[in-house]
Amino acid sequence: MNILHLDENHPLLKTQFAELGHMNHEDYTSSKAEIEAKIHRYDGFIIRSRFKVDAAFLAKATKLKFIGRVGAGLENIDCEFASAQGIKLISAPEGNRNAVGEHALGMILSLFNKLNKADREVRAGKWLREANRGVELDGQTVGIIGYGNMGKAFAKKLRGFDVEVLFYDLKDGIGDENATQVSLEELQKRATVLSLHTPQTPLTMNMINKEFIAAFQHNFWFINTARGKSVVTQDLVEALQSGKILGAGLDVLEYEKSSFENLFNDQKIPAAFQYLIQAENVLLSPHVAGWTIESKEKLAQTIVDKFKVHFH
Numbered sequence: 001m002n003i004l005h006l007d008e009n010h011p012l013l014k015t016q017f018a019e020l021g022h023m024n025h026e027d028y029t030s031s032k033a034e035i036e037a038k039i040h041r042y043d044g045f046i047i048r049s050r051f052k053v054d055a056a057f058l059a060k061a062t063k064l065k066f067i068g069r070v071g072a073g074l075e076n077i078d079c080e081f082a083s084a085q086g087i088k089l090i091s092a093p094e095g096n097r098n099a100v101g102e103h104a105l106g107m108i109l110s111l112f113n114k115l116n117k118a119d120r121e122v123r124a125g126k127w128l129r130e131a132n133r134g135v136e137l138d139g140q141t142v143g144i145i146g147y148g149n150m151g152k153a154f155a156k157k158l159r160g161f162d163v164e165v166l167f168y169d170l171k172d173g174i175g176d177e178n179a180t181q182v183s184l185e186e187l188q189k190r191a192t193v194l195s196l197h198t199p200q201t202p203l204t205m206n207m208i209n210k211e212f213i214a215a216f217q218h219n220f221w222f223i224n225t226a227r228g229k230s231v232v233t234q235d236l237v238e239a240l241q242s243g244k245i246l247g248a249g250l251d252v253l254e255y256e257k258s259s260f261e262n263l264f265n266d267q268k269i270p271a272a273f274q275y276l277i278q279a280e281n282v283l284l285s286p287h288v289a290g291w292t293i294e295s296k297e298k299l300a301q302t303i304v305d306k307f308k309v310h311f312h
Helices: 012-019 032-041 055-060 079-084 093-112 115-123 149-160 184-190 210-214 233-242 271-278 293-311
Strands: 002-005 023-026 044-047 066-069 088-091 141-145 164-168 193-196 220-224 245-250 282-284
Touching (some): 002 012, 002 032, 012 293, 032 055, 055 079, 066 293, 079 088, 093 115, 093 193, 093 245, 093 282, 093 293, 141 149, 141 184, 210 233, 233 245, 233 271, 271 282
Parallel strands (some): 002 023, 002 044, 066 088, 141 193, 193 220, 245 282
16 A cells, blocks of 8 residues: 655654555645645555545545544544545544543642642742642542543543542443443532543533533532633633632643644634633643653554554
8 A cells, every 4th residue: 555644653653554565655744735636646644633634635535545543533534524435544542541641630630739830939939838738639529521542541540549530421331440420410510620531523612611610519620631622711711710610731722723733823812811821720731641752652553553453
């Protein structure tokens, strides 16, 4: 097969495809239109999140047998059209689930212990001990929304803590030794920490809004390592201001471009984001929860392993 690599990934992808007898081609710089003009030559392509793979693009890919998405989410790909064309979609949520679980836990512990705030203060010569008194994770009730690869990995990380772990998911009967499945109403009634682990779908877009937040019985901490567009940032800010949300760890933002490679579609900074930047109880990272040295290799290996299952 002729395989086109559209994003740089771990070198094992190209090495192992070559060992399997396939031809690797690379193009990391051409415009989407330029790629579209030559995509008919290739049997497969590998992408992270460089551009949207829509029906018009796929219609030109007349030889295409597979798409390898080095990551978990498939919202940038017209999956229905691809399936109708008989194109196999290979994604790799297994590859970065551990990284995401660790990042979510790191965000919680950092927020609870005011580590980011305390660090800034000490560097500025301030030694404020009482102002940096933390809270403990033990005794909290952690609610997870979305119990797939990422949600399960996060629940597993919580086993070392004396916490109750609940989750809500659209699929029934998927509880395990790490978490108890409950209704959304039950989760909102009991959780004191909420961690989001859902894909971006029409159901999850703008899901975390005023009404959703108001339905929680307790004031709670919020972690999002999933997708930025699941949260209405303005509503999140109002909840932070009122104290309904005690603090937030956000690895993803509503304002990300669809490619996730840049922050804003234009350079204007929204007022809600301006608040997040300045808030001491908000922790921000640039969509890197699944972005570790190890996950780079695991993601690539997962793509090759799944490719072998289907094509060798």
